[in-house]
Amino acid sequence: MIDHLQQVIHCFSDNNNKISSANDNLMSPREAQSFWTTTTSSSSSGGTDNNMKDIVHRYAPVGLESQFEQLYSLLHPCLVVHENETNAAAFLLGQRGMGKGLLVERCLQALQDELTFAPSSTNKKSNKMQHFRVVKVHGVLIPGNDVSLVVKDMLQQLSQMVLQQRREEDQQMKKDNTTTTTAACTTPLPTKHKNHATTTATDSCTSTSFGDEQSPNKRFKTGNGTPTAAEQMLRLRMSTFESNLQLLSQTLKLARVDQIPILIILDQVDAFLGGDQNTTTSRSSNNNSNHHHNLQQRDRQLLLYHLLDRVATQGSNVCLIGMTQQLAWRSQLEKRIKSRMEGTSKEIFVGACPSFSAVTNVLLSHFNVATQQQPCLHEQVARILTPPQKNNAAAGVELTVWQTLEREYRMGKNIRWFSRIFTMALALYRGDWIEYKCRLRKLQDSQPEPPTFHASYLLDALVSQGASIPNVPKQSNNNNNNNNKRSSNIVIMTGGGGSQQLQAKTAVDPRIQALLDLSMPQVALILSARRILARDAQWNNEGRGGAEGIMPAPLTLGRMVQEYERFIMNQQSGGCTFSRHLLWISFQELLHLNLLRPAMDHCGTGPFQYDHQQQHYSSLNEAEDVPLHLLVDANRELMDALQELDCTTAMREWGRKTN
Structure with missing residues (x-):
């Protein structure tokens, strides 16, 4: 897929554009x-x-x-x-x-x-x-x-x-024999043997047999479908x-x-x-x-x-x-x-890139397009892939694109997905260049400025690929004066005429749709993980680890079950009580849904290579101490979908808090 990205760059880099990686x-x-x-x-x-x-x-x-x-x-x-x-x-x-x-x-x-x-x-x-x-x-x-x-x-x-190989050798032999025979044809011959010699030379010049009964061209399949x-x-x-x-x-x-x-x-x-x-x-x-x-x-x-x-x-x-x-x-x-x-x-x-900076290095290695009319494309893309300053108001779109790309990496997207994003963005950029050249031919007096590669191309590509874009403005439908409310992850389409209004909720990512379809025991485990991660992040921000930098314990199934059991003990009604066996089955289903993954595999390259097999863990006791990685953005994705999850109001309010 990376080579395909470079081919797309070649499509729009004509004339003075040079590509070198x-x-x-x-x-x-x-x-x-x-x-x-x-x-x-x-x-x-x-x-x-x-x-x-x-x-x-x-x-x-x-x-x-x-x-x-x-x-x-x-x-x-x-x-x-x-x-x-x-x-x-x-x-x-x-x-x-x-x-x-x-x-x-x-x-x-x-x-x-x-x-x-x-x-x-x-x-x-x-x-x-x-x-x-x-x-x-x-x-x-x-x-x-x-x-x-x-x-x-x-x-x-x-x-x-x-x-x-035989065909190439025969062709080379034919070429050598043709050269030798041509030299023999130009050699003067005695008069009494002229007719016989001329016939022999002509036969040698037109011969195509080199010790083989079959011509090289006949060794391969012919037009009538005979076997090769x-x-x-x-x-x-x-x-x-x-x-x-x-x-x-x-x-x-x-x-x-x-x-x-x-x-x-x-x-x-x-x-x-x-x-x-x-x-x-x-x-x-x-x-x-x-x-x-x-x-x-x-x-x-x-x-x-x-x-x-x-x-x-x-x-x-x-x-x-x-x-x-x-x-x-x-x-x-x-x-x-x-x-x-x-x-x-x-x-x-062959593992995944160890960090998001490694992903950017792979992508930037295929951009070195320089022209006389615009800066190097490598510099333009590097500026977008560099974390911008949050206090810079002009870099709002670039900050949004960088945050989205970095988040998609944490959610497990591989280099093929990122290459697909840049391929689509470069195709849009190439279309603007074609339009620019058309305007340049029509306008004889004035010369418009050539287009430059900016973050809006990547933003359009991310939206088309179903990425979760933060801070997307709401859109309105002027025909029926009803709003199409859109969060960063869930789209609620409102339509229909007359007195009945139809609403359809659609997730922008299959993983978010899987999150909306979770059962109540699965939601309990996800919310428990969210509370644990929120407290661990607060621990790190407040510097409670001291000078030694003590890190909190990793997220495990045992901590999630204990978190849920404390919630049950504090509840007066037992409407949300689930057995440990049911939680164990829900945990296995979350693994297969790719919402939870072991935090480190035996390769040492992160959680995105791990292939879960059910026979690895036969019971909850064997898996409760395995470090886990939550493949859901607990601060944005989960909070946006929390209102739509299948759970009680008490559990929903419990999931919003950290204590």
Whole structure:
């Protein structure tokens, strides 16, 4: 999504606009050759650490420098240096939108450029030759539990690469033979053999056969829909499951024969671990369906085991990269797969940005547009993303935009969401530039000022994406003199004619709508968390921690239950009494609704990567001491929706207070 943001910038940056990013890996061949020549020369003089810093600075995505260095250092000996004929496997763990695919793409680009342009490369080839073959398999697009489809797709990709390489070699051979034959055609020949020699030369000039009965163009699919040569080579034996792996094993030996490594990329690795067995319990009378049923029932993880076994085999020239969203995916692996991963596999965690300033750095790294008519776009965006002074009245819109972006980060939005916001804002900005150029052509005498990027573009984009905007002015409907009351989170639309007035309450965010739909026990836990957090914030503001900076205890389920029980003890009527078992069920539902999350996962990167599984906590006693994070703005979202929550008046008034 970050690269898509940069493409949108290219759309409106024409004429004198220049875009350059410190991490833009789209170098021209001359720039890449100059970079790798300088890097290689400094490496020979003993500057290995500095070279790695230069490579990371040039190719690594912003915010993923550490992960890029780990992946590059792991694949470099296998794909470039070929040290001791060792192989490697890397597994990238992280949620969607964290940059796993971008990280792999940049790393492969760096390795490809090094093999192409580095003077000291031991595997140096021309730009059209293959340095290493990359096979990509997506576990959702191609069902990972259907081994026959996965193997067929992998073999088809490898066959296409081999045929493409042969086609390029044939074309190069044809070009060389044409040059040689042309020189032979211009050579003077004896008179008595002129007719025979001319015929031979003509046949040589028009020949397209280079030791192969089939022309390179005929190897690929023709217009009448005939099978390609790759499909003809892939007459898979579908009789048994083992035959597919035998065919894959024979194909992977190609890497050892031609000394071109094969890198296999498995996206959604957890899809290759097998599906739900209950979906395949029914039997069919058809033999093909019975065979498919048997394939899904047994040896689901044999394909992954086979690939890791090839990686563990010395000299096989096969490497593996896996990407998954499950941080605890190792617990689903069989014992034999774990044994194959030892010594050759490494897990790399790709987490969320640790702070909002890190998010702004990622966004600002893609803005460096400079023109002669306006300031640098990087400076304009940086001014908006910098916390403005609250006493500055002119920065009201900028303050609103910054507060909204910072709050959306705390609520768990990833970098894809922020990139979508800037993409829409830049599209609006581009539209103003188009309108400005149209006015400039019509007005011959006067020249209007060019548009500048300001916070209003981002504000419009935030509203269109359903962000919670503070201090939104109320709007009125002049047709029926009824107000459309809008808070920062809930819109109350009033309409209808005659004596009946219709009202519809709509939340601007799905999370707020989920908050409005909570049951009374869930509301009790949320209000308990709100009171605890309010007292903790007051503790910090008053400096009760002293010089040692003692922090209050974290928010836990145990504190929330105790807070609610004190409320019940102070009430004369027991209309809102809920058992601990009911509160425990409500707590689990809040976890699944993404309104509560554990405050820290085992990766140490914050609460937004944690994938809650119900089997982790079997009872309230096991979960009551786990630190929690409330993904609701207790001061604004919760207070705006408090009047609409499903609870009694006493509980609502109790939730407004802190003591």
